[in-house]
Amino acid sequence: MSAQKTKLKFDRLFSEFSIKNLHLKNRIVFLPHYTAYAEVTSLPSEEETYYYTERAKGGTGLIITGNYAVSKVGQMHRTFINASDRRCITNFSKTVNNCHKYGAKIIGQLSHAGATKVELPRASLYAPSQVLEKSTGSYTTAIAKDEIGQVVKEFGTAAETLVMSGFDGVEVKVAHDGILRIFVSPYYNKRNDEYGGSFENKMRIIHEVFTEIRSKLTENMVLGVRLSADEFEDDGFNLETGVQVAKYMADNKLVDYISCDAGTWNTFIMQIPPMTIPLGFGEYIAAAIKKVVDIPVIAFGRINDPIQAEQILENGSADLIGMARQLLCDPEWANKSKKGMVDDIRKCIGCEEGCIGQVFLMQPIKCIQNPAAGKEKKLGIGTLKKAEIKKKIVIAGGGVAGLKFAEISAKRGHEVVLFEKEKTLGGQINILKSIPFRNEYSEVVRYLEFILKEFPNVTIKAGVAANSENITSEKPDALLIATGAVSYIPDTVQNSKAVTSWDVLENKVDIGKSILVYDPLSHNEGVGIVEYLFDTYKNINIRYITPQNDICANAKNENKDILLRKLLQEDLEIIPYYGLVSADDKAVSFNKAFTDKMMTIEDSSFDNFIYTGSLKSVDDLYWKFKEDGGVSEVYRLGDAKAPADVEIAIHEAEALARSI
Amino acid sequence: MKKILVCLKQVPNTRDVKINPENHTLVREGVESVLNPFDDCALEEALKLKKKYGFSVTVMTMGPPQAEKILEYSFRRGADEAFLLTDRHLAGSDTWATATAVVGLAKKGGYDLLFCGQESIDSGTGHIGASIAEMMNIPQVNYAEKVLGLHENRIRIQAKFDKFDAQLEVVTPVVVSFLKKGFEVKLKAIDESVISERIKRVTLADLNLLPEQVGLEGSYTQVVNIDIDERFVGYVTVDSNLSANERILYITTGGITENENKKIIRDLSQESIEEIASLIM
Ligand SMILES: Cc1cc2nc3c(=O)[nH]c(=O)nc-3n(C[C@H](O)[C@H](O)[C@H](O)COP(=O)(O)O)c2cc1C
Ligand code: SF4
Numbered sequence: 028m029s030a031q032k033t034k035l036k037f038d039r040l041f042s043e044f045s046i047k048n049l050h051l052k053n054r055i056v057f058l059p060h061y062t063a064y065a066e067v068t069s070l071p072s073e074e075e076t077y078y079y080t081e082r083a084k085g086g087t088g089l090i091i092t093g094n095y096a097v098s099k100v101g102q103m104h105r106t107f108i109n110a111s112d113r114r115c116i117t118n119f120s121k122t123v124n125n126c127h128k129y130g131a132k133i134i135g136q137l138s139h140a141g142a143t144k145v146e147l148p149r150a151s152l153y154a155p156s157q158v159l160e161k162s163t164g165s166y167t168t169a170i171a172k173d174e175i176g177q178v179v180k181e182f183g184t185a186a187e188t189l190v191m192s193g194f195d196g197v198e199v200k201v202a203h204d205g206i207l208r209i210f211v212s213p214y215y216n217k218r219n220d221e222y223g224g225s226f227e228n229k230m231r232i233i234h235e236v237f238t239e240i241r242s243k244l245t246e247n248m249v250l251g252v253r254l255s256a257d258e259f260e261d262d263g264f265n266l267e268t269g270v271q272v273a274k275y276m277a278d279n280k281l282v283d284y285i286s287c288d289a290g291t292w293n294t295f296i297m298q299i300p301p302m303t304i305p306l307g308f309g310e311y312i313a314a315a316i317k318k319v320v321d322i323p324v325i326a327f328g329r330i331n332d333p334i335q336a337e338q339i340l341e342n343g344s345a346d347l348i349g350m351a352r353q354l355l356c357d358p359e360w361a362n363k364s365k366k367g368m369v370d371d372i373r374k375c376i377g378c379e380e381g382c383i384g385q386v387f388l389m390q391p392i393k394c395i396q397n398p399a400a401g402k403e404k405k406l407g408i409g410t411l412k413k414a415e416i417k418k419k420i421v422i423a424g425g426g427v428a429g430l431k432f433a434e435i436s437a438k439r440g441h442e443v444v445l446f447e448k449e450k451t452l453g454g455q456i457n458i459l460k461s462i463p464f465r466n467e468y469s470e471v472v473r474y475l476e477f478i479l480k481e482f483p484n485v486t487i488k489a490g491v492a493a494n495s496e497n498i499t500s501e502k503p504d505a506l507l508i509a510t511g512a513v514s515y516i517p518d519t520v521q522n523s524k525a526v527t528s529w530d531v532l533e534n535k536v537d538i539g540k541s542i543l544v545y546d547p548l549s550h551n552e553g554v555g556i557v558e559y560l561f562d563t564y565k566n567i568n569i570r571y572i573t574p575q576n577d578i579c580a581n582a583k584n585e586n587k588d589i590l591l592r593k594l595l596q597e598d599l600e601i602i603p604y605y606g607l608v609s610a611d612d613k614a615v616s617f618n619k620a621f622t623d624k625m626m627t628i629e630d631s632s633f634d635n636f637i638y639t640g641s642l643k644s645v646d647d648l649y650w651k652f653k654e655d656g657g658v659s660e661v662y663r664l665g666d667a668k669a670p671a672d673v674e675i676a677i678h679e680a681e682a683l684a685r686s687i
Numbered sequence: 688m689k690k691i692l693v694c695l696k697q698v699p700n701t702r703d704v705k706i707n708p709e710n711h712t713l714v715r716e717g718v719e720s721v722l723n724p725f726d727d728c729a730l731e732e733a734l735k736l737k738k739k740y741g742f743s744v745t746v747m748t749m750g751p752p753q754a755e756k757i758l759e760y761s762f763r764r765g766a767d768e769a770f771l772l773t774d775r776h777l778a779g780s781d782t783w784a785t786a787t788a789v790v791g792l793a794k795k796g797g798y799d800l801l802f803c804g805q806e807s808i809d810s811g812t813g814h815i816g817a818s819i820a821e822m823m824n825i826p827q828v829n830y831a832e833k834v835l836g837l838h839e840n841r842i843r844i845q846a847k848f849d850k851f852d853a854q855l856e857v858v859t860p861v862v863v864s865f866l867k868k869g870f871e872v873k874l875k876a877i878d879e880s881v882i883s884e885r886i887k888r889v890t891l892a893d894l895n896l897l898p899e900q901v902g903l904e905g906s907y908t909q910v911v912n913i914d915i916d917e918r919f920v921g922y923v924t925v926d927s928n929l930s931a932n933e934r935i936l937y938i939t940t941g942g943i944t945e946n947e948n949k950k951i952i953r954d955l956s957q958e959s960i961e962e963i964a965s966l967i968m
Contacts, residue, residue: 257927259935265927297935305941310922342922464939466959592935 035367037333039340040348044088046323047283048247049195051347052130053088054340055361056325058286058351059136059198059253060382061094063106063391064401069096071108071118074391077403079122082354083129084408086361089347090126091198091286093136094205097178097185100153101139103204104146104389110137110185119192127193134196135189136253137240139178141206142167142215143292145389153178154209155216155223162292167215170206175222175232178206183239196249197240201272202288203255203298207233211272212291214262230275237281251284252276256312259294270315277320286325286349287313296589299352300329302377303464303589307335314344325349331356331374333364352382356394359408373397373474376467381674384583395674396471398681406681414439418687421503421658422446423493423648426454428665428676429509430475435684437482444501445485448492452476454511455666456673458532462555463562471673495651498658505660505687508649509680512642512666520638522610522630528556528639539634542569543615545607548640549575551582554590556639561597568598570633574606574620602626610636642670660687688742689799689837689859691733693766694789694819695748696723697757698809722757725804727872729865732834733802734765740837742800743767747792749777749785759882763874774890776898781906786818788901791894793819798860800842805830805864816864827862828855834863 044051057079064074079090095110096102102109109115119135126133142154143162152160153174154167170178186197201207209215210232216223222231241250254276256269276282289312290297296304309328317324326345329352330336336348354360356375363371373396381395391401399406418441422429425447433443451457453472460466479485491497498506514527526536542560546553557569557578571578578594578601579587605617605626615636617626649663662683665676700719722730733744746761747770748754758769772788780788793801803816813829820827828844835843835854843856844863891898899905923942925934 257934259931261931263931265931265934266925267927294931294935297938303939305923305938308923308938311924314922314924339922344922469959589939592932 035369037337037364040333040337041365044346046249049132049249051088051132053361054347055088056347056349057082057087057090057354058327058349059091059093060351061107061386063385063389065106065108069102069105069107069109070112071115074401076118076122076125077407078401080125081358081403081407083126083131085358086365087131087354089132089134091134091136094138094200095135095185097137097139097181100151101181103140103144106389110188111181113188115188116192123193132195134198134251135194136198136200137182137185138200138205139181140204141209143204145387153206155218158215179235179239182236183243186240186243190243190245196251197244198251198253198286199236199240200253201233202253203291207236208255211268212258212263234281249283251286252282253286253288255288255290256316257289258291259289259297260291263291266312266315270319273316274319277322282322284323284325285316285320287316287327299379299383300377301379301586301589302467304329306331307339310339310344317345323347329377333369355382355400356397370477374470376470379586380583380672396677398678411438414441417441418504419502420505420507421498421501422507422509423498424454424509424511424667425452425489426509426511426665427456427471427673428680429507430472430479431677431680432507432509432664432684433485434475434478435681437479437485443485445487446491446493446497447489450490452489458529461532462559465555493648503658506652506658508646508663508667509665510645510648510667512644512670514642516638517641519607520610522615522636523612524636525610525638526635528552528637531556531637532559536635538564540567541633542567543628543633543636544569544571544639546571546573546639549573549578549580550640553639554579554582556637557594557599558590570600570602572602572605572617574604576603642666644669690796691736691742691744691800691802692793692796692798693730693733693744693746693802694815695726695746695757696807697748697750697754698723698807720756722760723804723807725806725865725867728868729802729804730761730764731870732865736834737765745796747772749788755883755886758886762877762882762885765875769886771886771888773888776891776902779903779906780901781908782812782814783818783907784901784905786815786822787905788896789819790822791896795894800859801862803862803864805866816862820862825860825862826857828857829864831863831865
């Protein structure tokens with residue numbers, strides 16, 4: 028069955044709404060997130076303006092920017108905009124005006140980093156009490172009363188900058204990071220002065236900050252809170268307290284709306300939920316808060332589908348639908364949903380690789396699927412122009428790189444013929460998606476495949492392997508080799524039980540009880556195969572050996588937590604620092620890093636030996652056409668160039684296709 | 688020949704039930720009504736006995752004329768006789784008043800076996816079978832799964848309790864309340880033109896009951912507020928009393944435990960969409 032064009036109507040999502048006097052054209056909210064697009068001087072940049080303008084153009088009703096630090100000490104690191112600096116007003120006003128021009132309203136988020144910092148070395152980690160800050164392993168500084176007074180003032184000063192820049196409102200973080208939530212937290216707040224102890228005391232600083240800000244705002248500006256309603260930590264607070272805080276803030280008229288959030292920097296996966304967390308999981312949190320407050324509530328958490336968004340509104344769980352990454356991934360989500368073009372939406376898959384992964388590296392955020400994110404000026408809406416010279420382009424390989432290249436080439440008006448040796452498109456994604464909780468990667472392929480169907484100038488030959496004859500007979504002007512990679516076992520391994528992880532994922536191997544996994548890279552693949560094995564087979568034990576210092580040592584930080592949460596429940600022995608020396612049918616030998624120490628594992632002690640993480644490019648067609656000639660332009664992309672991740676395949680494909 | 692009476696209730700099809708967000712009550716307008724699935728199982732067990740021993744099967748329900756639909760359905764399933772107890776005084780009856788009315792009808796017929804569903808999917812009190820038995824002063828079996836056999840005036844029943852299954856033998860007349868289970872529904876070809884005429888409509892007066900014995904007046908309980916089980920709202924709620932790690936794991940699995948034989952499909956590919964569609968159709 029082929030995907031059909033669905034046309035749906037989302038009456039609730041596109042109904043108007045008001046937060047106090049702030050009129051919104053629809054229920055779609057771009058949730059705040061730090062972008063690191065700031066200048067070195069911690070001032071807002073041009074990229075920042077383009078970034079938000081793009082989401083306004085895309086039809087978003089309310090944009091919440093930030094977060095902006097209220098002072099230098101309040102920055103998580105220097106790429107955070109310091110809103111106390113009045114020089115911000117120039118670019119802030121541009122952003123505000125642009126968003127207004129496209130009918131969006133805009134609110135700025137303020138925060139003081141408190142005990143959460145990314146900057147190294149970590150200095151001045153202010154907290155209610157001195158404790159060990161678990162996410163960074165540093166000790167906090169117990170804040171003095173006069174310093175609290177200072178922080179409250181800083182919030183006021185920074186709010187003034189937003190007022191002067193024309194923002195429609197201010198939002199303050201009592202959320203997963205920053206100084207305010209930790210005053211509510213039983214772990215951080217052990218004070219016995221008027222800022223600790225009773226619930227009212229713990230809320231005192233929050234009360235002071237919001238009152239201070241309110242005094243700076245104009246009559247029509249709204250004031251909201253980003254509220255982490257459950258810390259998801261054993262020594263933290265849970266939803267009951269979260270709801271209590273929400274009710275306190277609403278009852279005391281401290282805020283005009285509540286934007287839901289969860290987790291802390293120690294429970295990262297609840298704060299910025301990865302693929303493992305179900306889509307729209309946070310609905311129950313919004314619903315619980317909505318029950319006790321009479322002000323608007325924004326739902327959050329892996330919402331990427333307008334059907335689900337509409338359902339959340341219909342359920343009465345929230346008034347507004349908040350999304351961060353989905354609009355990062357596809358800024359035109361609102362406009363597409365409004366037209367009912369649900370299949371045209373490029374959905375965020377919660378991979379964490381491009382966006383939040385960058386935050387830890389103190390680098391500008393991006394999206395693996397959307398090369399234009401953060402580069403809107405160059406690659407954003409309306410920048411893709413038809414090619415001056417129409418060419419015939421042949422693509423060998425229908426994996427991610429080939430498909431992305433086909434999409435951009437097709438949009439530029441070229442004639443495209445794509446060969447894929449398998450009947451289904453997608454290449455390695457089809458192997459990857461059999462690993463538990465990785466299957467949303469298939470969205471990358473679903474989207475591209477769907478878009479390509481709309482173009483009459485694209486011919487897809489699935490089930491036909493490209494070869495020099497069929498390529499030549501197409502008479503291409505340009506040829507792209509995107510034939511991917513294969514997994515292989517190196518010559519040092521002569522053990523007959525040795526297989527690759529692909530063999531396992533493709534169901535070609537009988538799995539026994541005792542399994543040896545060797546992972547030279549300690550990247551996503553090794554941990555993926557371990558996860559897959561435990562998920563698929565019962566009562567097995569795995570010895571995982573790596574020359575690196577841990578399992579998933581080189582996997583992106585933010586996915587590690589959830590992987591370990593699952594794997595450490597299993598019969599898994601992790602043996603770090605051992606590199607493979609040789610393997611034959613008697614035994615497998617390893618050498619401990621930096622030593623002469625050897626470890627030998629007898630062949631009889633395991634049933635399977637999985638050698639994971641070694642790939643090599645399939646690039647013979649590239650060298651053939653490059654050396655023999657016949658086609659004037661020959662290119663290669665994706666794993667055929669060098670085995671790497673989805674992001675590199677997509678971003679390079681977009682750049683290359685725009686240049687042809 | 689023994690006589691069986693099966694008590695039936697018409698309930699809204701929960702798959703269509705929506706929650707009114709303003710007052711958090713069930714919206715039943717425009718929602719299709721169906722036979723309570725527990726009662727359907729009771730009917731199924733009765734029809735099995737009819738087939739095996741030639742017993743007669745009478746069905747009854749209480750409610751407005753629309754409730755005839757489930758009686759007609761019972762004829763198609765193979766019931767012999769059907770009563771519709773309809774009277775405006777019955778409106779607002781709680782489980783006690785309802786049982787009073789059922790007993791009025793049951794006493795007229797001299798039934799050996801009275802079958803009910805263990806509970807109904809729209810209120811789930813589980814009171815009816817027990818109340819009937821108490822009022823008639825006869826034995827009762829709850830959580831019945833099936834009838835195992837019958838010998839003279841003794842009936843053997845398999846029942847399922849929390850920690851064990853039991854085989855119980857009781858003397859008739861007896862009230863048996865059945866659990867819900869899956870079975871293949873077989874409909875008989877019958878004369879559709881007279882199906883509605885075959886239903887016997889009775890009122891309170893026919894049963895020698897007084898208006899004050901039923902309805903609001905005859906009821907001990909009154910529903911003041913309904914809190915909808917949040918599972919009906921279509922999202923997973925998480926128990927705050929669980930430990931942090933348990934809460935997180937609960938969320939990752941969408942609230943499904945390992946012991947439940949459920950499949951988690953989390954994928955947007957066409958194949959998966961088709962698989963999901965085939966599962967829910
Ligand atoms: C790169 C990145 C930075 C973020 N920074 C902030 C922030 O500064 N303030 C905030 O309240 N939330 C921040 N968030 C959290 C998002 O607002 C949002 O709650 C989260 O991403 C879950 O929503 P989503 O699934 O729609 O992305 C950030 C998220 C991302 C991905
Ligand atoms: S990088 Fe991944 S998680 Fe981040 S927005 Fe893009 S698809 Fe979503």
